[in-house]
Amino acid sequence: MLSVPGRGRSHADRVAEAVNSKVCAATSGIAASWRRSMVYHGLDPASRRSAHRVEDGSLRQARERSQDLIRIAMPTLERLYSTLGSSGCSVALTDTDGLILEARRAAGDARDFDSWGLATGAVWSEAMEGTNGIGTCAAERRAVVIHQDQHFRTDNIAMSCMGAPIFDPTGQMAGVLDVSSCRRDLELPYAQMLGLIVAESARAVESDLFRSAFHGCRIVVAEGHGTAGVSLLALDKDDVIVGATRQARKALDLTDALLAAAPSAAPYLGEQEGEGRGTERAALRRALARAQGNVSAAARDLGISRATMYRKMAQHGLSD
Structure with missing residues (x-):
């Protein structure tokens, strides 16, 4: 968890304080992401709005562009959901822009995830939502764990997100595999363990993509x-x-x-x-x-x- 002065202040105040602190921005990956969110993307951590959703036609086109990724990743996504879905977790596959192409969550958790806008067709780029498991993973091209109030927006601090990048057979980023938890009692060590599972699953998808592209080799x-x-x-x-x-x-x-x-x-x-x-x-x-x-x-x-x-x-x- 990021430690900044004024722990008792509001989340938005603490984000602003970390962004304006040269020490925090230079030494903390979370603070660096918060800075990108506020300074470069012009976002306000206290703003209240639902996640941006694309129209059905745009979603359909995005899915067509990523059809190989979706086809090959689906067995892994389904396995993750069957393992973690009953414990308050959703599983999502996105493109490089943070657009959720596929998502799975239990019916009993749908209200929580819908309130955050974590559903198929929603865009979770860092430019739209600030620091989060999908957008920050895509921005930094590495696996990340964003635990509760490490999120940029106050609306998102009740959840934890673990994202890992998937690279295509040419070495370019193809998408993000994400597991998000709506459990308020999720401790950071457990979130980090989930992050390892997500990263390993993303590597499995990447390996399957490569083997499919070079079938016969x-x-x-x-x-x-x-x-x-x-x-x-x-x-x-x-x-x-x-x-x-x-x-x-x-x-x-x-x-x-x-x-x-x-x-x-x-x-x-x-x-x-x-x-x-x-x-x-x-x-x-x-x-x-x-x-x-x-x-x-x-x-x-x-x-x-x-x-x-x-x-x-x-x-x-x-x-x-």
């Missing part, structure tokens, strides 16, 4: 896989890296430009070149990629004649 675990994130590589039949998750890109310094050059997986997996499969074909492909398809330049790169290059390409079923 060999998927291997790379450096950095674990609590830090999903670090996976997709290899084709020549052991060329054709895909990498966000964590794998960070851990191995893989960029789009490097991936476009058809890199061999061997050096990234601690193997000697030649230990993998299809090494000559892979070398030809890498040379062609570096030369942007120019056969003569690729042949010079490999130190062979243009005629030999064409012969080897035909042997391995490669076109220029």
Whole structure:
């Protein structure tokens, strides 16, 4: 819980005091988010308003844009709800703008969640709601736990929100998985435990997204896989890296430009070149990629004649 002077004052006063405190803003992630909410987004913590909801047509379009994410994430979302739904929790899947695409909550908790506007079609970006589990997670691209009065708006301090980002197969953010609790007696340690469950579930969805995108490829675990994130590589039949998750890109310094050059997986997996499969074909492909398809330049790169290059390409079923 954020500690600021004047604990007995109203929530709105304490938010304002933390925002104006250089020490709090510099040392507390919550205070930094409060500052963004008040200074950059112009929000008032004491304002009374319901969450913004998009029209049905806009929601339908957003769901179409995220149809792969929804399809792959739904089993995980349903499992989370079946485990936590009876304990006063709602489970939500959002896009990168904080728009709730899918939500599950028990009928007995519907009044509480509806009063906060935590339902399908509502927008919970930081720009709209200030500090919250969905919007702050999306803004900072990391898992967050926003426990009760860590929320920006006074209207939201009775709930706790645990959000975790989901990254797509190219390393870009795809959405947020969120669990929110309406239990007023929810202690911070329990909220943090729920946060770990949500983060692990988001990593499972990210892994499933990656495997679906590279169906038919060999998927291997790379450096950095674990609590830090999903670090996976997709290899084709020549052991060329054709895909990498966000964590794998960070851990191995893989960029789009490097991936476009058809890199061999061997050096990234601690193997000697030649230990993998299809090494000559892979070398030809890498040379062609570096030369942007120019056969003569690729042949010079490999130190062979243009005629030999064409012969080897035909042997391995490669076109220029």
